[in-house]
Amino acid sequence: MSEVDAVTPGDRAGLEARVVVRRGGFVLDASLHARGGEVVALMGPSGAGKSTLLGVLAGLTAFDEGEVRLDGRTLDDGPRRRTAPSERGVVLLGQDPRLFPHLTALENVAFGLRVRGATRAAAADGAAEWLRRVGLQDHGRRRPARLSGGQQQRVALARALATAPAAILLDEPLTSLDTETAADVRALLHRQLAATRTTALVATHDAVDAVALASHLVVLEDGRVTQSGPVRDVLASPATRFAAAVAGLNRVVGRRDAAAWRAGGLVLAASTLQTAGDAAAVFRPGDVRILGRAPSGPGEWEARIVRLEQTPAGVRFRTADPDVAVDLPASHAAGLEPGATLALAVDPAVVRFVAV
CATH class of the missing domain: 2.40.50.140 (Nucleic acid-binding proteins)
Structure with missing residues (x-):
């Protein structure tokens, strides 16, 4: 199997996976290791297998061979053992914030805390604090329809991080935002991931995301890891034509x-x-x-x-x-x-x- 080894030291075991997924003529065959509290960027062309890999880690996609471990716990062991998505301690955040349209911003954030067993009062307090941390302390009573796309992503991020997940998976979360809004949300992501020391895997098409958010960069092409290492090293010495294009270089x-x-x-x-x-x-x-x-x-x-x-x-x-x-x-x-x-x-x- 191809191996991704992100080696920045962390306090927890972090996220480890070795998976094989066979879907018709496509095969995803890759390994991944992100130390606890580390942010790893995942880049590759469309159809390379990025979303499939995130789906496996989130427990939403079955795989044929391998193992997924998080902070020393075995979540999945091929077809023999499978932990339900709600019990993994993993949050998947994509382009669609998937906010509940009938709930306010405050209620959306509080929902995750309530599911985790917080009292109504504690969930409301926690939600208010997270809205403050993402700069939306004055928008708590608004429903998603009255929020901009960037504000909705901020609420979704607050809801995700409020539950203190062991890992967060970000699948192209900034793609649908305009350039200025994406830059603001990117800066917010950087601050909050660093502050909470949340292990994160960020799938993106934008090298700016890798540079701004991650310590390690993984290149996935046609279901295989073709290059991995510190972001600066991968961008300076691309191993494939795709990696060179990401780095803005001729190869x-x-x-x-x-x-x-x-x-x-x-x-x-x-x-x-x-x-x-x-x-x-x-x-x-x-x-x-x-x-x-x-x-x-x-x-x-x-x-x-x-x-x-x-x-x-x-x-x-x-x-x-x-x-x-x-x-x-x-x-x-x-x-x-x-x-x-x-x-x-x-x-x-x-x-x-x-x-x-």
């Missing part, structure tokens, strides 16, 4: 021979590589520039544009043979179109090589 696989490293028309000196064979060149799309002349030296090549994409800072175009992303200010992209051929260059000094 171009080529081959080194006795003379140089080559990928399509791109040729670079590769003195840092010890042996011949496959290696990936890693560099930023912003490091590539358009030449006003024909290519003539190392790091210069001719490429055909295959598509254009808008970015917050301008325009990105991708080329074929090799597949390279190039970032330009919008003002410099006039006249570019798919099918056009350009002479490009990247300074060999900014290129790093990583093993494939």
Whole structure:
């Protein structure tokens, strides 16, 4: 099995899982370990198995082989033993806050405490305190229909953390929010997860979530863990094309021979590589520039544009043979179109090589 090992020290055993799920032609085969109080980000393309893995951990999805343990307790042991979702000490929070529409914000938060056995008065007091912690102390009497999307997610987070779960699973919780609201809720998540030392697994498509919330990053592709480690390390040295895209980097696989490293028309000196064979060149799309002349030296090549994409800072175009992303200010992209051929260059000094 693939293994995810998040190694930041914690006071509790944390969350451990080794699971195999077979669904038709798809197989999820992965292991995970998050120490107590640690936040681990889980990233992967759509269909990689992220939600399936969270469903297994929450007790909502059956699995074929393996084991799930939380703080030293065995929750599931394949088909032999299965702990009900309500008895696991695990909360799953997704894009939909799933608030009760007929209850106020205060009553929604208090509901979780009442289920855990708190008296009506204690639940109300606890709910009021958590609404204060998420910045909604003046919204307790409002029902969800009178709250914005960001406010509803704050209430859902308060309801989840108020019950002091052993672990919280966050499945793309910020995707449906606008950029500014998502940033506010992200900052709130960071503060409250740190303050409560809640073990958390955050499934996301956004590298900002990983950087802002997590100490470790796990990349899941096609049901397998393809890379894991400290967030900074994974983003600095992506092991796959998907991880490179998340990090905002080009990762171009080529081959080194006795003379140089080559990928399509791109040729670079590769003195840092010890042996011949496959290696990936890693560099930023912003490091590539358009030449006003024909290519003539190392790091210069001719490429055909295959598509254009808008970015917050301008325009990105991708080329074929090799597949390279190039970032330009919008003002410099006039006249570019798919099918056009350009002479490009990247300074060999900014290129790093990583093993494939």
